[in-house]
Amino acid sequence: MKERFLPLNIALLLPDHPLLEEDFYLKVGDRFVLLRKKDIPLTPERINRWKEVGVKSIYLRAEARNAYLLHLYNQMEETLRSNAQQEEKAKLIYGVSEFVTERIIEDLSEEVVRLAKDFVGECLKHLREQPDLLHLVIRNMSHDFLNQVHSNNVFFLATGLALFLGMEKSEVEKVSLGALFHDLGKTKLDPQILKKPGRLDPYEWTEVKRHPLWGKELLKSQAKGLPEEVVRMALEHHESKDGTGYPLRLFGEEIHPYSMMVKICDVFEALCGIRPYREALPPFKALLFMKEGMIHKFDRELFKAFVTFLGPEYYNKLLKK
Numbered sequence: 455m456k457e458r459f460l461p462l463n464i465a466l467l468l469p470d471h472p473l474l475e476e477d478f479y480l481k482v483g484d485r486f487v488l489l490r491k492k493d494i495p496l497t498p499e500r501i502n503r504w505k506e507v508g509v510k511s512i513y514l515r516a517e518a519r520n521a522y523l524l525h526l527y528n529q530m531e532e533t534l535r536s537n538a539q540q541e542e543k544a545k546l547i548y549g550v551s552e553f554v555t556e557r558i559i560e561d562l563s564e565e566v567v568r569l570a571k572d573f574v575g576e577c578l579k580h581l582r583e584q585p586d587l588l589h590l591v592i593r594n595m596s597h598d599f600l601n602q603v604h605s606n607n608v609f610f611l612a613t614g615l616a617l618f619l620g621m622e623k624s625e626v627e628k629v630s631l632g633a634l635f636h637d638l639g640k641t642k643l644d645p646q647i648l649k650k651p652g653r654l655d656p657y658e659w660t661e662v663k664r665h666p667l668w669g670k671e672l673l674k675s676q677a678k679g680l681p682e683e684v685v686r687m688a689l690e691h692h693e694s695k696d697g698t699g700y701p702l703r704l705f706g707e708e709i710h711p712y713s714m715m716v717k718i719c720d721v722f723e724a725l726c727g728i729r730p731y732r733e734a735l736p737p738f739k740a741l742l743f744m745k746e747g748m749i750h751k752f753d754r755e756l757f758k759a760f761v762t763f764l765g766p767e768y769y770n771k772l773l774k775k
């Protein structure tokens with residue numbers, strides 16, 4: 455069987471780690487090119503040299519990469535409590551979270567649901583204790599159009615918003631889980647439609663609009679043990695306050711406030727993200743677009759809270775507009 459290789463963010467490489475005694479590859483087009491043979495020491499200097507020449511991710515055997523990421527997760531508590539630099543901690547929590555999101559998308563088993571719940575609990579503990587970590591993560595988010603990158607970013611944004619609103623622990627947990635699982639239904643969508651480098655035709659658009667219902671069905675049948683609100687966030691995150699959303703065309707208060715929170719974060723992330731058919735917007739432009747062109751679709755107070763949570767540089771600028 456052909457070996458499968460998966461990427462690992464270079465920021466997550468720990469020098470001379472025994473689990474990284476693996477051949478490393480670079481992806482060039484469709485090919486994998488050997489970067490380092492496993493017996494060549496993985497020194498800090500070597501890692502830095504790769505960073506200097508612009509290497510963002512290295513590829514290694516899928517099995518070894520997943521075992522390493524799981525190990526990082528198990529060590530997360532210790533690392534986050536250590537005196538490592540905040541930037542390093544932010545990269546670790548973001549990388550581990552992306553791994554969890556990827557697992558959800560790839561294989562929605564009971565074990566993965568448990569992993570997601572454990573991770574959210576663990577993650578919230580640290581984000582509550584170290585709010586600067588959350589802002590560091592948000593400032594350094596990558597904006598790929600991959601489903602797991604999007605869901606991961608929405609997870610940090612929605613968690614940040616929930617913490618900012620001073621919601622209770624169990625409520626924040628629900629919002630965080632809802633954000634992680636909100637686009638699960640996209641796993642049933644034809645990948646050609648998801649990756650299409652252009653505007654969608656009416657048929658493709660109808661298919662895309664089905665993903666909230668698919669998400670609800672998947673969560674109900676395969677991810678038992680998640681709170682009911684998580685299912686609602688998956689189902690309602692494209693509904694709009696003015697009744698123009700999908701799939702149910704709900705109005706105002708019919709939409710659960712958590713779904714509205716995920717929706718605001720989702721739109722913001724999608725606008726900031728690189729998409730095959732358009733340029734990414736810088737965060738302020740995304741917020742301005744949301745305020746001037748879409749405000750009737752959102753709960754105003756929640757939108758205001760979201761902007762305030764992102765920071766005064768956005769809030770003050772928007773107020774002046």
Ligand SMILES: [Fe+2]
Binds near residue numbers: 636691
């Ligand atoms: Fe969605």
Ligand SMILES: [Fe+2]
Binds near residue numbers: 608636637720
């Ligand atoms: Fe989304």
